[in-house]
Amino acid sequence: MKTAKQPILPKWFYQLASPKWCYQITGMLLPLFASLAIALLITGFVWALLFAPQDYQQGNSFRIIYIHVPSAILAQSIYITMALSGAIGIIWKIKVADMVAYTCAPIGASMAFLALITGAVWGKPTWGSWWVWDARLTSMLILLFLYFGVMALYSAMEKPETAARSTAILSLVGLVNIPIIKYSVDWWNTLHQPATFTLTEKPAMPIEMWLPLLVMVVGFYCFFATAMIMRLRNEILTREKRTAWVKKLVTEIDR
Amino acid sequence: MQFESLVAFFEMGGHGLYVWLSFSIAVVVIGFNLIQPWLNQKKIFIALNKKYQHENRSQ
Amino acid sequence: MIRIFWAELHKDLLLAYRRKGDLLNPLLFFVMVVTLFPLGVSPAADFLSELAPGVLWVSALLAALLSLDNLFKADFEDGTLEQLMLSSESTYMIALAKALAHWLTTGLPLTIIAPLLAVMLFLPTQAIPTLVLSLLIGTPALSLIGAIASALTVGLKKGGVLISLLVIPLYIPVLIFGASAVQGATQNLPVTAYLAILGAILALSLVLAPFAIAASLRVSVSN
Numbered sequence: 001m002k003t004a005k006q007p008i009l010p011k012w013f014y015q016l017a018s019p020k021w022c023y024q025i026t027g028m029l030l031p032l033f034a035s036l037a038i039a040l041l042i043t044g045f046v047w048a049l050l051f052a053p054q055d056y057q058q059g060n061s062f063r064i065i066y067i068h069v070p071s072a073i074l075a076q077s078i079y080i081t082m083a084l085s086g087a088i089g090i091i092w093k094i095k096v097a098d099m100v101a102y103t104c105a106p107i108g109a110s111m112a113f114l115a116l117i118t119g120a121v122w123g124k125p126t127w128g129s130w131w132v133w134d135a136r137l138t139s140m141l142i143l144l145f146l147y148f149g150v151m152a153l154y155s156a157m158e159k160p161e162t163a164a165r166s167t168a169i170l171s172l173v174g175l176v177n178i179p180i181i182k183y184s185v186d187w188w189n190t191l192h193q194p195a196t197f198t199l200t201e202k203p204a205m206p207i208e209m210w211l212p213l214l215v216m217v218v219g220f221y222c223f224f225a226t227a228m229i230m231r232l233r234n235e236i237l238t239r240e241k242r243t244a245w246v247k248k249l250v251t252e253i254d255r
Numbered sequence: 256m257q258f259e260s261l262v263a264f265f266e267m268g269g270h271g272l273y274v275w276l277s278f279s280i281a282v283v284v285i286g287f288n289l290i291q292p293w294l295n296q297k298k299i300f301i302a303l304n305k306k307y308q309h310e311n312r313s314q
Numbered sequence: 315m316i317r318i319f320w321a322e323l324h325k326d327l328l329l330a331y332r333r334k335g336d337l338l339n340p341l342l343f344f345v346m347v348v349t350l351f352p353l354g355v356s357p358a359a360d361f362l363s364e365l366a367p368g369v370l371w372v373s374a375l376l377a378a379l380l381s382l383d384n385l386f387k388a389d390f391e392d393g394t395l396e397q398l399m400l401s402s403e404s405t406y407m408i409a410l411a412k413a414l415a416h417w418l419t420t421g422l423p424l425t426i427i428a429p430l431l432a433v434m435l436f437l438p439t440q441a442i443p444t445l446v447l448s449l450l451i452g453t454p455a456l457s458l459i460g461a462i463a464s465a466l467t468v469g470l471k472k473g474g475v476l477i478s479l480l481v482i483p484l485y486i487p488v489l490i491f492g493a494s495a496v497q498g499a500t501q502n503l504p505v506t507a508y509l510a511i512l513g514a515i516l517a518l519s520l521v522l523a524p525f526a527i528a529a530s531l532r533v534s535v536s537n
Contacts, residue, residue: 041285049278050256050264060267064277071281107288114284118277125270142483149480156470157537165533166466170480173462173526177484180515184487191494223285230292237299241306250303 017094019236020245026229033225040219047212064122066213070220072115072136075143076178078108078224082150083175086168096232098164099239101171102154103231107224109147115140135189139182146174160239319407322398326415329388336384340420341427344377348431359436366437367445367496371489373431374424374449378456379481381420383474385412385464386531395468396535409527410520413461414454421453437500444499447509448492455516458523459484465530469537488515 015021048066055062082104089097119137124130131137150167157163205213240246258264267274330337351369352362389395398408428449429442437445463481467473495508 045278049274050258053257054268059270061270061273063267063274067277067281110284110288114281117280121273121277121280125273142486145479145483149483152476152479153466156467156472156476159537162469162533162537166530169462169526169530169533170466173484176522177487180487181483184490188490188494223289227288227292230289230296234292234295234299237296237303241303246303247307250300251307253300 017096019096019099019240020243022096023233023236026233030226030229030233033222033229037219037222037226040215040222044212044216044219047215052212053206053208058126061122061125064118065209066216068115068118068122069213070217071111071118072140073217074220074224075108075112075115075140077221078104078111079143079146079171079178080175082108083168083171086164086171090165090168095239096236098160098168099232099235100228101168102164103228103235105147105151105154105167107227107231109144109151111220111224112140112144112147116144133189133192135186138189139185142181142185143178146171146178150174315404315407318403319411322408322411323415326412327418330415330419336381337419337423340377340381341423343380344373344424344427345431347373347376348435351435363436363438363500366432366435367441367500368493369435370428370431370437370445371448371452371493371496374421374428374453375456375485375489377424378420378453378460379478379485381416382460382464382477382481385416385461386468386534387473390468390534395531399531399535405528405531406524409461409465409524409531413458413523413527416461417454417457421449421457425449425453437496440502441496441499444505444509445496448495448505448512451509451512451516452488452492455488455512455519456485458516458519458527459488462523462526462530465527465534467534468531469534488512491515 012025016025044066048063052063052066054060082101085097085104086101088094089101116137119134119140120130123132123134123137150171153170154163154167157166237246237250265271265275348369351365355361355365386395389398399405425446428445432442432445460477460481463477463484464473466480467476470476491508491511495505495512498505498508
């Protein structure tokens with residue numbers, strides 16, 4: 001007797017692809033991520049400013065690491081998310097994936113910008129100038145340019161469908177290039193910089209330093225989830241405004 | 256607590272400007288990314304309500 | 315499949331040859347931009363010779379960038395592009411042919427004229443072969459990568475500046491290794507490693523870029 005084909009992935013995965021279900025599921029997840037984000041970020045900030053030890057060489061300016069490293073990690077992770085969800089959207093023609101990619105871009109660009117600014121501000125007491133062509137800062141600057149490219153291409157296109165597909169291709173091309181860019185900038189930097197300054201001494205970090213860093217990184221991720229979900233829900237409402245469920249939802253909540 | 260007094264906390268051993276500048280910019284960036292979508296949601300609800308009422312009236 | 319490659323290449327070269335002005339523009343731009351540096355900064359020989367590798371490479375990059383806007387525009391506007399995509403011909407080969415035509419009309423002339431400009435910038439003579447070699451390997455990669463950005467924006471009215479914005483971050487690795495190769499040659503250091511990496515980037519672009527170009531063309535044409 002022939003049985004129906006069993007779906008490989010859980011039911012909620014398929015539901016996420018539908019804008020209506022995605023709106024409902026994210027509506028339930030949002031309070032969770034929002035409260036986690038606020039709790040972790042406040043804990044992290046207080047810990048970083050008040051309780052974490054200062055660095056032997058850099059003194060209190062070392063505390064900037066608790067902003068710089070999480071934002072740098074997020075800037076890169078968000079780009080990968082943006083490229084992958086763009087790819088999912090273009091391959092399987094899932095509108096929600098397109099919308100996720102669209103909402104990622106400004107958040108990722110903000111993180112890249114934050115990483116750059118904190119890197120520059122950290123550079124002043126550490127190296128004496130507001131900017132150095134350090135390998136990691138230069139790579140982060142190029143990443144910011146890649147984000148701007150995606151956002152500029154999106155705003156230049158009229159139809160959201162073509163905009164989604166074009167930016168998906170662009171962010172995938174950028175994704176392939178990111179390791180190449182990092183390698184070439186790293187290599188260029190060793191050629192031109194005499195000493196190797198690393199803004200983060202990742203190996204020998206005592207637990208009093210990496211524990212608050214971990215809290216901040218997880219907090220930043222929760223912040224990204226919160227911000228992305230909020231933007232995604234707005235985008236779903238705007239694009240699906242002609243559907244019955246949106247009409248019902250909007251008119252029932254009287255503001 | 257790493258600091259003996261409130262004054263020492265603000266001064267951060269001479270690095271006060273840099274630390275507080277970085278953390279304030281972080282608060283602004285994070286805050287903007289959280290507040291802007293929240294405000295937008297209200298705007299969207301109002302705009303959509305207006306649009307649907309307009310459509311209902313013209314039917 | 316190979317037939318369409320040659321047909322497209324032949325067509326593009328013929329069209330380019332008929333509009334000789336278009337062929338000269340990137341070359342003139344290259345020469346003029348290089349001239350700006352002694353005028354804007356300093357004509358001192360030792361200063362210029364130190365800048366020369368980077369200036370030559372950046373100027374070549376900008377000149378290649380300049381002509382990207384028109385890569386697909388003519389075919390897009392008169393409908394040829396749409397016909398080509400609707401036909402059963404391989405879009406991969408069409409993309410490859412177009413990028414090659416662009417290189418033959420832009421990158422290759424730049425490479426040939428580069429030694430002349432190198433002399434004007436007092437680049438040490440032992441570095442000139444490396445300059446030509448690095449441009450020879452690097453400029454096709456620039457054409458291939460640039461064609462992706464050109465294909466993405468072909469349907470837009472003001473695609474020109476946007477192309478530069480999209481493509482310059484992607485050009486940076488080619489620039490770094492190309493300029494470093496020439497720099498190394500001025501100091502008589504071995505440059506095979508840099509040229510090998512440039513070759514690897516070219517190989518990767520040759521294989522992958524036409525896919526991205528084809529996909530971008532499909533999106534732009536179906537708009």
